[in-house]
Amino acid sequence: AAKSVGGDRWAWFDPIMDQLAAEDATLGAHLTQAIARDELFMLYQPIVELPDGRFAGVEALVRWRHPEHGLISPAVFIPLAERNGYIVELGRWVLQQVVRQAAAWQREYGDHAPAKVSVNISARQLQEPGFAAELAALLDREGVDVRGLVAEVTETAVLGTGAALDAVRALNALGLRVALDDFGTGASSLSLLVDCPVQILKVDKSFVDGVTSASPQAVIVDSLIAITQGLRIEAVAEGVETAEQAERLHRVGYKLAQGFHFARPLPAEDIALILAGQPSVVAT
Numbered sequence: 001a002a003k004s005v006g007g008d009r010w011a012w013f014d015p016i017m018d019q020l021a022a023e024d025a026t027l028g029a030h031l032t033q034a035i036a037r038d039e040l041f042m043l044y045q046p047i048v049e050l051p052d053g054r055f056a057g058v059e060a061l062v063r064w065r066h067p068e069h070g071l072i073s074p075a076v077f078i079p080l081a082e083r084n085g086y087i088v089e090l091g092r093w094v095l096q097q098v099v100r101q102a103a104a105w106q107r108e109y110g111d112h113a114p115a116k117v118s119v120n121i122s123a124r125q126l127q128e129p130g131f132a133a134e135l136a137a138l139l140d141r142e143g144v145d146v147r148g149l150v151a152e153v154t155e156t157a158v159l160g161t162g163a164a165l166d167a168v169r170a171l172n173a174l175g176l177r178v179a180l181d182d183f184g185t186g187a188s189s190l191s192l193l194v195d196c197p198v199q200i201l202k203v204d205k206s207f208v209d210g211v212t213s214a215s216p217q218a219v220i221v222d223s224l225i226a227i228t229q230g231l232r233i234e235a236v237a238e239g240v241e242t243a244e245q246a247e248r249l250h251r252v253g254y255k256l257a258q259g260f261h262f263a264r265p266l267p268a269e270d271i272a273l274i275l276a277g278q279p280s281v282v283a284t
C-alpha cells in the first residue's frame, strides 16, 4: 500500500493499470479482427419531426457482437479503436455500409427513402488526409446524393486541429451537411459556431434530461433553440425518452428529435417497414 507521496506511491496502482492495459490490448486486438470476422453491424435510429413523430431520417450506429462477451457498446469500442488506430479502417467500413444502405433505400423507396442519413465520424477519421475526397468518391460510386448524407462530428474532434476544421469545410464544399454532435458537452466554446460551418446542432441528452424541470439544463435547451434559429441551422434534441420532454421541446421551438420515446436504434429491415408505410414501428 501507499506509504509516501514519493515514486513508490504509484506502485500500488501498477497491477490494476497493467490489468487494464492488458484487457485493453486484448480487446483491441480482437477488435482489429472484427470486420474480417463479420462481427460488426449497423443499426439505424429514426430522427423524427415534432410533435407528431413523423419519420425524418436516421442516424447510423455501429454495433460489435463479440464472440465471448456478446454485444459491446460503441461507447467502449470506438474510443478503443481511436487509441489503437483501428478507427480509420472501422470508420471506412461504417461509411461503406451506410452509403450502400442509403443507396438501397433510395432504389427501393425513392422519394420515401430517408431524406437524411447521419453517420458519426471520429476525430481521427476526419483528420485523415483526403477524407472528404474519399467520401465523395464513395457517394459517387454508389450513386447517393451528397445532400442525403449528414456527417456527425463532435466539438472535441473539430477543436482538435486545423486539419479537422479543414475537413469540415471540404465536406461543406462537396455539398454534405455537417452536424455538431453532443453539443455542449465537449471542451467547446460558442466561437466554434462562428468558425465551423455546420448546418445542424445536436443538443446532448444530458440537457434534454432536465428539460421538464426548472433546471439549468432547461435554460440551456431554451437558449440553444434561439441560437440555432438565429444562425438558421437545424436543431435536433437527442435522447428524448418521455412524452413530456417531447411536448416541452416542441413548445419551445424544436422541430426534430431522436430518442427511445420515438424509436430505438433498429435493424435496416425495421426501417424498411417504416418506409413501406407501417409507421406503427415507431412507438409514440
Ligand code: C2E
Pocket: 045, 060, 061, 062, 073, 074, 075, 078, 091, 094, 120, 121, 122, 152, 181, 182, 238, 239, 240, 241, 258, 259, 260, 261, 265
Ligand atoms: P451519439 O452519436 O451521440 O449517438 C447517440 C447515442 O444515444 C446512441 O448510443 C443511441 O443509442 C443513444 N440514444 C438514443 N436515444 C436515446 C435515449 O432516448 N436514451 C438513451 N439512454 N440513449 C439514447 P450508442 O449507439 O451506444 O452510441 C454511443 C456513441 O458511440 C455515439 O453517440 C457515437 O459517439 C459513437 N458511435 C456509434 N456508432 C458510431 C460509428 O459508426 N462511428 C463512430 N465514429 N462513432 C460511433
Ligand code: MG
Pocket: 059, 120, 152, 181
Ligand atoms: Mg451521433
Ligand code: MG
Pocket: 181, 182, 202, 238
Ligand atoms: Mg449524439
Ligand code: MG
Pocket: 181, 182, 204, 205, 238
Ligand atoms: Mg450523445
